Amino acid sequence: MFFVTYLPQAAILTFVDGPIAFVNAAMLVLSESSTLILLISKWWWLDDATVEVFDAVLVQQNQTALVSAGREIKPTGGSDPLSKLGKRLKKPFGDGLVKSLIRYVVLLPLNFIPIIGTIIFFVLNARNVGPAHHARYFQLKGFSNTERADYIKKNQGGYVGFGLACVLLNLVPIVNIVFAFTHTVGAALWAVKLEKIEASRGMKEE
Numbered sequence: 001m002f003f004v005t006y007l008p009q010a011a012i013l014t015f016v017d018g019p020i021a022f023v024n025a026a027m028l029v030l031s032e033s034s035t036l037i038l039l040i041s042k043w044w045w046l047d048d049a050t051v052e053v054f055d056a057v058l059v060q061q062n063q064t065a066l067v068s069a070g071r072e073i074k075p076t077g078g079s080d081p082l083s084k085l086g087k088r089l090k091k092p093f094g095d096g097l098v099k100s101l102i103r104y105v106v107l108l109p110l111n112f113i114p115i116i117g118t119i120i121f122f123v124l125n126a127r128n129v130g131p132a133h134h135a136r137y138f139q140l141k142g143f144s145n146t147e148r149a150d151y152i153k154k155n156q157g158g159y160v161g162f163g164l165a166c167v168l169l170n171l172v173p174i175v176n177i178v179f180a181f182t183h184t185v186g187a188a189l190w191a192v193k194l195e196k197i198e199a200s201r202g203m204k205e206e
Contacts, residue, residue, distance in 0.1 A: 046177070050184040051088075054136045056081040057188035063195060070140045090139055103128060122167055123160070130163030133187035137194075155194075162190070 058067045060081040067073065072086030103125075110121040131152045138148045152159055166183045170176040 046180055050180060051136055052082065052085060053181055053184045054188045055085055057185055058140075058192065059084055061189070061192040063192055066140050066195065069142065070136070122164065126160050126163030126167050127156075128163065129166050130159030130161070133162065133166065133183055134159075134191060137187070137191040158190075162187070 055067050055071060058064075059073070064073055064084075067085075070090040071088040074084050074086045076083050078084070107121055107124055110117040110124070113120070131148075138151070143151065166179070169179045169183075172179070
């Protein structure tokens with residue numbers, strides 16, 4: 001994709017970005033390539049795989065009660081958390097793939113604004129990518145759309161920071177598939193931390 005689309009996009013960006021057009025075009029092509037790879041992977045298998053990893057991390061971190069809200073837990077005595085995951089009771093996510101693609105296309109023209117446009121493009125994507133990694137967590141918590149929006153707003157800084165790290169790491173094509181799993185593990189561990197904080201607050205109130 002780099003060999004096919006880089007020069008045409010660099011030529012177009014030259015009219016608005018001047019001498020830095022070649023740098024912005026490189027960032028844009030990397031973003032496009034990584035997004036395309038992730039979207040195709042999600043369509044075929046990645047969403048299911050990351051849900052399994054997310055739930056397994058929660059079980060491994062003694063959050064079985066939370067996971068049981070979205071799937072059956074097998075009564076096994078083994079130490080492998082994946083072996084304890086049974087049938088899903090809730091179908092994860094839904095139309096996230098289509099929304100991600102539409103959002104990406106809508107924000108893409110920001111790259112025509114020299115320097116600041118590319119920065120805004122990444123930050124706005126980060127604002128959506130961060131909460132997207134907790135979609136399963138919100139589902140297990142049983143949040144309504146309003147509750148989810150309020151929760152994201154309350155933790156906006158954390159979600160933007162996490163999302164920005166994910167967006168930047170995902171710029172590396174192919175390897176970004178591996179990062180999809182490390183992002184999932186990180187998001188799950190963050191969810192565990194949030195659960196412990198919530199439990200601690202509940203104990204103090206009592």
